[in-house]
Amino acid sequence: MPLSDDQPHTRTRLPVAEQSVYQPSARRSRPLRTLLTVLVVVTLLVLAISIANRGKQPGQSAAPPSADRAGQSGQATPGTPAPADTAASGQEPVATTSHGIANGFPHTDQGAQSAAANYATALGSAEMFQTAARHTLVATVSDPSVAADLQTRLDQAYGPATATAFGLDAQGKAPKGLTFVSRTVPVGTRTTNGADTATKVEVWCTRLAGLAGEHSTQPVTATWYTLSLTMRWTGSDWKVTDFSQQNGPAPLPGDQQAATADEITRAVQDFGGFRYAR
16 A cells, blocks of 8 residues: 655664765775875885985986996906997097098007008009009008008009909909999007007908999909008108008808999999098
8 A cells, every 4th residue: 555645754774884885975085095195106206216316426327337438437347348449539530631541640549540541441442453543642651761662562462463353454444334343441440569650550441342333244342351551650640661461350241132233333433432530
């Protein structure tokens, strides 16, 4: 039988513990708990940073010292070369040339190495296969007191037999339609015995040599060798007094497809060489 609205309604009162589950205050407690968690995490991070920076000198970087900074202290890891032996010095290259060859190198160990790198490039160039150009080049890089002897030795080294081996004529010219390539790239230098007025510098080089073009029977190849140059300070520059050469050290060839004859020809014509200085 349905109850009328005049009759009293029955109310159900839950226990206090069960009421709290449904009260809005319970939902408001979660943001408060999240805020407290964030504050704890931030406090821990600040504490960790403070501990990490404790004892650090002002201005000191948190990063470990680099090889350059280690080199400034004069210390190097045992068994490894000092950074100064392998890194660029930061000195500006020389600004003067003679017959296209850099000159006016400073009277320092690095000046001698810079001179040797540039002279190695010149002595391995295509101009060495042409008599007049070779004589000018040798006179430019050699000490006047030994220039005649060095010229005789290099005339024999770059004589007709060498020209023929590279597919050139007696004047050092390439066949029609082909481009002769002879370009030496210094990879590194070192002084093996130095003195104030004389020193010996070894230049580790790679050399591109051959005939570029279609139907070439002497394709351009890369070789590795070390050129040893004895240098003398003449009072104004370093000059060559003696030289010798040995093969290698040669790295393993990379897994790379060789360029076509046309690509090599364009590269030689489009990419110029460099002057070198440490």
